[in-house]
Amino acid sequence: MIESITLIVITVAAFIFLALRSFRFVKRLRQGRLEGACGSCGCRPKNPGSNSL
Amino acid sequence: MTISIWLPLTHEASSVVTMDASTELVSTHTTAPSKQPLPIVALAGIPNAGKTSLFNALSGLHYKVANYPGVTVEKRTTVCTLPSVGQITLVDLPGTYSLYGSSPDEILAAQYLLGQMTQERIPDLIVCVVDACNLDRNLYLVSQLIDFGYPVIVALTMTDVASRRGITVRPELLSRALQVPVVDISGQRKRVLGPLQAALQHFIADPSTIAPKRYGWCTCTQLIDHAKKLGSFQRQSASAPATDNDYDIAVGIGLLSGGVQGTTADIDTRTIELREQLAQAGIDASCFEVENRYKWIAQIVKRSVAFERPDHKTRTDKIDRIVTHKLWGSIIFILIMGMMFHSIFAWAGIPMDLIDSGFSYLQELIRKIVPAGNLQSLLADGIVAGVGSVIIFVPQIAILYLFISLLEESGYLSRAACLLDSVMRQIGLQGRSFIPLLSSFACAIPGVMSTRSIPSFGDRMVTMLIAPLMSCSARLPVFTLLIAAFIPNALVFGFLSLQGLVFLSLYLLGIIGATLVAYLLKSFYFRSEPDPFVMEVPPYRMPQLRSVVYQVWDKVFVFVKNAGTVIMACSILLWVLATYPTQENASPADAIASSYIGQIGQLIEPIVEPLGYDWKIGVGIVASFAAREVFVSSMALLHNLEDANEESESLLTAIRTARDPETNQLLYSLPTALSLMVFFVFACQCMSTLAVVRRETGSWNWPAFMFVYMTVLAYSAALLTYQLGIRWIT
Numbered sequence: 001m002i003e004s005i006t007l008i009v010i011t012v013a014a015f016i017f018l019a020l021r022s023f024r025f026v027k028r029l030r031q032g033r034l035e036g037a038c039g040s041c042g043c044r045p046k047n048p049g050s051n052s053l
Numbered sequence: 054m055t056i057s058i059w060l061p062l063t064h065e066a067s068s069v070v071t072m073d074a075s076t077e078l079v080s081t082h083t084t085a086p087s088k089q090p091l092p093i094v095a096l097a098g099i100p101n102a103g104k105t106s107l108f109n110a111l112s113g114l115h116y117k118v119a120n121y122p123g124v125t126v127e128k129r130t131t132v133c134t135l136p137s138v139g140q141i142t143l144v145d146l147p148g149t150y151s152l153y154g155s156s157p158d159e160i161l162a163a164q165y166l167l168g169q170m171t172q173e174r175i176p177d178l179i180v181c182v183v184d185a186c187n188l189d190r191n192l193y194l195v196s197q198l199i200d201f202g203y204p205v206i207v208a209l210t211m212t213d214v215a216s217r218r219g220i221t222v223r224p225e226l227l228s229r230a231l232q233v234p235v236v237d238i239s240g241q242r243k244r245v246l247g248p249l250q251a252a253l254q255h256f257i258a259d260p261s262t263i264a265p266k267r268y269g270w271c272t273c274t275q276l277i278d279h280a281k282k283l284g285s286f287q288r289q290s291a292s293a294p295a296t297d298n299d300y301d302i303a304v305g306i307g308l309l310s311g312g313v314q315g316t317t318a319d320i321d322t323r324t325i326e327l328r329e330q331l332a333q334a335g336i337d338a339s340c341f342e343v344e345n346r347y348k349w350i351a352q353i354v355k356r357s358v359a360f361e362r363p364d365h366k367t368r369t370d371k372i373d374r375i376v377t378h379k380l381w382g383s384i385i386f387i388l389i390m391g392m393m394f395h396s397i398f399a400w401a402g403i404p405m406d407l408i409d410s411g412f413s414y415l416q417e418l419i420r421k422i423v424p425a426g427n428l429q430s431l432l433a434d435g436i437v438a439g440v441g442s443v444i445i446f447v448p449q450i451a452i453l454y455l456f457i458s459l460l461e462e463s464g465y466l467s468r469a470a471c472l473l474d475s476v477m478r479q480i481g482l483q484g485r486s487f488i489p490l491l492s493s494f495a496c497a498i499p500g501v502m503s504t505r506s507i508p509s510f511g512d513r514m515v516t517m518l519i520a521p522l523m524s525c526s527a528r529l530p531v532f533t534l535l536i537a538a539f540i541p542n543a544l545v546f547g548f549l550s551l552q553g554l555v556f557l558s559l560y561l562l563g564i565i566g567a568t569l570v571a572y573l574l575k576s577f578y579f580r581s582e583p584d585p586f587v588m589e590v591p592p593y594r595m596p597q598l599r600s601v602v603y604q605v606w607d608k609v610f611v612f613v614k615n616a617g618t619v620i621m622a623c624s625i626l627l628w629v630l631a632t633y634p635t636q637e638n639a640s641p642a643d644a645i646a647s648s649y650i651g652q653i654g655q656l657i658e659p660i661v662e663p664l665g666y667d668w669k670i671g672v673g674i675v676a677s678f679a680a681r682e683v684f685v686s687s688m689a690l691l692h693n694l695e696d697a698n699e700e701s702e703s704l705l706t707a708i709r710t711a712r713d714p715e716t717n718q719l720l721y722s723l724p725t726a727l728s729l730m731v732f733f734v735f736a737c738q739c740m741s742t743l744a745v746v747r748r749e750t751g752s753w754n755w756p757a758f759m760f761v762y763m764t765v766l767a768y769s770a771a772l773l774t775y776q777l778g779i780r781w782i783t
Contacts, residue, residue: 003428010431014625018679021619025740 092257093142098182100148103210108145119461122589123506126158138254152197153312156508179203185215185222192350200267200303204260205233212239219362226357232265267299270349279327280305309338369592382472393456395553401448412441434693439624439686443616446530450612458604462596474586481575483586486516493523497742511579519567524560527681531733538708539726563734623683642714665725665775724778728771735767
């Protein structure tokens with residue numbers, strides 16, 4: 001029973017993650033923000049954070 | 054230590070503001086909306102002057118910088134807080150030599166600076182980044198900005214490099230000659246940004262104190278009169294609000310010289326009339342501005358720069374004599390490329406084996422801890438096998454990016470572009486196309502975007518359409534897996550890895566394919582002579598360890614993050630599809646064949662069978678549209694599930710020894726592997742690339758064309774490879 005629930009939770013979580021990622025891709029496409037959209041090459045600039053100075 | 058900044062407060066006199074160089078520099082980024090419009094500071098300058106380095110230093114961001122022109126092709130905006138200055142909007146612009154740009158990136162910068170972008174406020178202050186080694190070329194833009202009435206601060210970079218060449222720029226004299234503030238920002242960030250911030254603090258409060266004399270270069274009153282009339286006419290035609298007369302003159306000069314386009318046919322007619330009038334007076338309007346600005350700049354340079362050794366040969370000159378030599382340069386280029394691909398295989402072996410052993414140990418551990426069942430299978434055969442099969446390629450990714458960042462930082466890329474200009478011309482392109490294509494070896498997206506630095510529309514389109522044929526880093530895991538599985542680990546000539554050579558030949562295949570496509574496109578559609586190739590060749594610089602390590606770390610981090618998120622999620626879903634519906638008392642091979650994924654695979658199989666693929670490869674290809682690495686994880690997952698009763702083995706062994714359950718023949722052969730590699734070289738499986746081509750071309754037609762031609766090319770080439778392979782390779 002616990003095993004089945006764990007499997008369902010993991011699968012649903014993976015599905016939701018991929019779905020949200022797809023929505024975000026479409027949103028970026030509409031906004032024209034595509035640098036780093038592939039997510040695998042690291043060409044996206046780092047999010048603003050602490051200054052390196 | 055105290056640093057001086059020269060700040061001319063009037064036309065005649067300069068004053069000196071001093072500040073302590075040890076001032077703490079803390080800049081924080083914020084996106085919090087502000088009620089009052091923030092002052093806008095724009096960074097302008099010629100390509101490769103150091104604008105993005107300054108932008109990163111002021112804002113704390115990490116946009117890509119490299120030692121070649123055309124890295125930045127977009128306008129970037131951030132809100133940052135500078136100590137003692139407060140919040141400002143900082144804008145980084147693509148490099149441009151003048152306000153009359155010809156390539157899309159230059160036009161974008163010029164449009165922004167000229168206030169031609171609707172919804173964009175014009176900047177309150179412009180920091181013009183000027184390379185001290187090439188003052189003449191850099192000051193052209195400065196003089197134009199002064200004419201348009203912008204408050205300009207000149208930020209001098211590379212004065213240290215200039216000094217080594219015997220060029221001493223005196224900021225105080227340059228400031229006096231130009232009548233604008235000049236700040237030396239060369240050297241260590243911490244030391245030099247203080248003076249710039251002091252200048253920003255001083256002038257943001259009241260930019261009008263920067264009021265240099267405009268049109269100092271123009272002594273022809275007739276031209277000024279005509280330009281004033283024309284500029285005023287253009288403004289009235291556009292119903293624009295009244296500006297100062299000097300601004301009208303700047304616009305008029307642009308119209309007369311051909312740098313600015315008229316907005317109506319009336320203006321064009323008027324421009325032609327006035328040009329003819331000037332011609333009758335012996336003034337050639339088309340070249341008057343360029344000639345006289347450069348004469349004026351030469352005088353400024355003479356007054357503010359000391360050339361100690363005019364004939365001195367620099368280290369860059371000495372290296373270039375060999376590196377750009379027709380024969381030696383080509384040999385060096387081939388050796389560098391060969392070494393890069395050889396190293397990817399030769400150096401990565403041991404760390405890859407270690408990672409592989411680590412994930413195998415983890416699988417065994419899960420099998421010991423988690424009771425046998427579906428959860429154990431999901432964790433061991435799904436998640437760990439899927440993610441591990443991709444993580445194993447981290448060492449190779451790191452080596453690839455190490456080479457790319459070393460080439461970018463050193464300044465070699467511009468030389469390579471010059472060397473390849475003659476080769477590119479054979480296919481109707483120019484050397485400028487080389488850098489976007491080389492960027493595409495890392496990722497096609499920045500490659501496609503960097504085509505903006507190509508002025509010719511036809512050349513730009515062709516470069517964009519062939520950029521995805523350059524094998525990007527996402528293809529690397531697929532190539533490596535198949536090469537390691539099917540190509541013997543032998544040495545050629547006693548020192549070159551055979552696997553490395555095959556790897557190099559895959560990259561060459563992409564280049565050859567791209568060459569053929571470019572030739573066809575240039576011959577039948579984008580027919581035009583390539584533009585003359587002019588490119589800024591920067592001095593060589595020793596790559597900075599910190600920057601190289603950061604770039605490699607960044608790419609590796611993103612790769613690992615991708616494996617831990619997208620690849621893991623895909624592996625979970627693939628496992629579910631490969632496990633259900635469950636079959637009682639069926640062998641693992643039969644169970645997977647009758648699962649959802651097996652059913653989908655069998656639908657695909659007739660399409661991929663002529664290429665030598667079974668249904669599992671077919672599923673892997675379809676799944677790889679999510680991310681190319683998913684092909685590797687899906688193969689690992691499917692083979693792990695199929696061999697569930699056997700002892701854990703690596704993906705390489707599983708692929709090498711996989712047998713057809715019916716015939717017991719080996720499932721995959723060398724022709725299959727070659728065909729698959731060829732398919733991945735040519736196939737367009739990246740949605741993001743198609744989307745970025747859509748954005749750059751403004752139409753879905755070109756991405757559709759790209760997808761269709763690449764898919765047809767991939768299928769045909771893979772079919773040919775397999776059919777020839779099974780006949781010729783035993």
